[in-house]
Amino acid sequence: MEIKVMKNIMDVNNKVADxxxxxxxxxxxxxxxxxxxxxxxxxxxxxxxxxxxxxxxSVIEGDIASSIDAQKIDGMGVHVVQINTNxxxxxxxxxxxxxxxxxAGFDNSILFIENxxxxxxxxxxxxxxxxxxxxxxxxxxxxxxxxxxSMFEAxxxxxxxxxxLLPYIDFDRDAFYKGIRTVNPExxxxxxxxxxxxxxxxxxxxxxxx
Amino acid sequence: MEIKVMKNIMDVNNKVADxxxxxxxxxxxxxxxxxxxxxxxxxxxxxxxxxxxxxxxSVIEGDIASSIDAQKIDGMGVHVVQINTNxxxxxxxxxxxxxxxxxAGFDNSILFIENxxxxxxxxxxxxxxxxxxxxxxxxxxxxxxxxxxSMFEAxxxxxxxxxxLLPYIDFDRDAFYKGIRTVNPExxxxxxxxxxxxxxxxxxxxxxxx
Numbered sequence: 001m002e003i004k005v006m007k008n009i010m011d012v013n014n015k016v017a018d019x020x021x022x023x024x025x026x027x028x029x030x031x032x033x034x035x036x037x038x039x040x041x042x043x044x045x046x047x048x049x050x051x052x053x054x055x056x057x058s059v060i061e062g063d064i065a066s067s068i069d070a071q072k073i074d075g076m077g078v079h080v081v082q083i084n085t086n087x088x089x090x091x092x093x094x095x096x097x098x099x100x101x102x103x104a105g106f107d108n109s110i111l112f113i114e115n116x117x118x119x120x121x122x123x124x125x126x127x128x129x130x131x132x133x134x135x136x137x138x139x140x141x142x143x144x145x146x147x148x149x150s151m152f153e154a155x156x157x158x159x160x161x162x163x164x165l166l167p168y169i170d171f172d173r174d175a176f177y178k179g180i181r182t183v184n185p186e187x188x189x190x191x192x193x194x195x196x197x198x199x200x201x202x203x204x205x206x207x208x209x210x
Numbered sequence: 211m212e213i214k215v216m217k218n219i220m221d222v223n224n225k226v227a228d229x230x231x232x233x234x235x236x237x238x239x240x241x242x243x244x245x246x247x248x249x250x251x252x253x254x255x256x257x258x259x260x261x262x263x264x265x266x267x268s269v270i271e272g273d274i275a276s277s278i279d280a281q282k283i284d285g286m287g288v289h290v291v292q293i294n295t296n297x298x299x300x301x302x303x304x305x306x307x308x309x310x311x312x313x314a315g316f317d318n319s320i321l322f323i324e325n326x327x328x329x330x331x332x333x334x335x336x337x338x339x340x341x342x343x344x345x346x347x348x349x350x351x352x353x354x355x356x357x358x359x360s361m362f363e364a365x366x367x368x369x370x371x372x373x374x375l376l377p378y379i380d381f382d383r384d385a386f387y388k389g390i391r392t393v394n395p396e397x398x399x400x401x402x403x404x405x406x407x408x409x410x411x412x413x414x415x416x417x418x419x420x
Contacts (some may be wrong), residue, residue: 029383037247037327038267038329039350039351051351057285063357064357064358064359065358065359066353066356087330087334118329119275120328121330121331137349139372139375140249140250143276146278147275147278148248149274164377165349165378168378
């Protein structure tokens with residue numbers, strides 16, 4: 001019974017995700033679903049890209065509680081809407097549908113959807129996005145692609161953040177890439193530090209071309 | 211319908227958790243459910259405590275995939291059983307029941323149950339444990355108690371790990387404690403670094419008395 005309900009939930013989610021995809025195409029919206037563990041640097045990377053790129057952006061912030069990140073983004077003068085899931089561990093297509101439809105502030109922009117900080121559940125829910133962007137961070141350790149396989153498998157782009165901390169942490173870069181390539185031979189990988197700016201040029205160049 | 215099924219799942223889970231609790235009492239097992247984000251240092255803290263304390267320990271390792279952590283613990287000669295959830299985002303009482311019942315290797319020990327790395331879902335599932343131990347880490351940032359309220363609310367003990375990284379990160383300790391005390395006035399809080407050993411003495415002293 002549990003599995004049956006879960007299957008129904010997924011079927012409905014996928015249908016609404018398809019509606020979202022059509023809406024995004026019609027309204028010139030390029031969508032990146034940004035997923036990571038808590039504190040890996042989702043908001044920091046989104047803010048750096050918006051600061052350094054000349055493209056037009058908009059943001060949906062997903063959090064269990066609080067609007068800390070949405071307030072930061074609002075301070076940049078970017079169109080942002082906060083979704084509080086009230087305990088829910090991921091965003092779903094219907095939440096995005098409810099927020100986006102009819103809101104012209106998202107039209108003709110690159111829309112970052114910052115998912116709930118969780119390296120497990122969000123990977124299962126299609127939001128209608130064109131890109132799945134997964135952020136890992138150096139202090140989380142190099143073994144994460146081996147342990148959270150479905151997330152790294154789903155990624156179109158993987159960003160390793162906080163490279164400024166490499167001198168202070170036992171992080172085996174080869175093992176990290178081996179883990180990624182075991183589950184995902186295709187994903188584009190970037191290494192950046194939002195703190196010292198390292199690697200951001202390449203990421204900005206990439207977002208300029210999506 | 212979704213809510214109804216979720217309620218049934220929770221009811222069944224709580225019943226099995228009660229069975230676990232009885233079993234643990236009868237067999238002299240003190241249980242800590244260890245929860246945190248991916249890479250916060252669950253395994254490192256468990257291993258440090260087992261290395262430095264004279265108590266008798268056992269471990270259940272919960273992971274979506276892999277047995278990386280269980281292999282490390284097995285190398286210490288400690289009784290350990292790996293649970294792979296195959297995509298599941300948390301451990302539940304039935305998984306623990308299946309593993310523990312009839313396995314004398316757990317008797318008369320402090321049992322660490324290392325949950326799946328996830329700061330959301332595991333907090334909702336009672337495993338029959340006596341203690342909920344939540345690990346936060348400096349690089350995740352000081353705002354986590356405000357964002358992942360149910361996890362910090364549920365904690366009996368909160369350990370802030372990776373204090374050796376404080377000089378390299380903008381971590382506001384006052385804001386962190388304010389966040390904790392807003393949702394949880396009672397939890398015991400420790401600060402440690404598994405890398406340089408800072409603060410471990412107090413934690414070892416505490417585990418000696420549980």
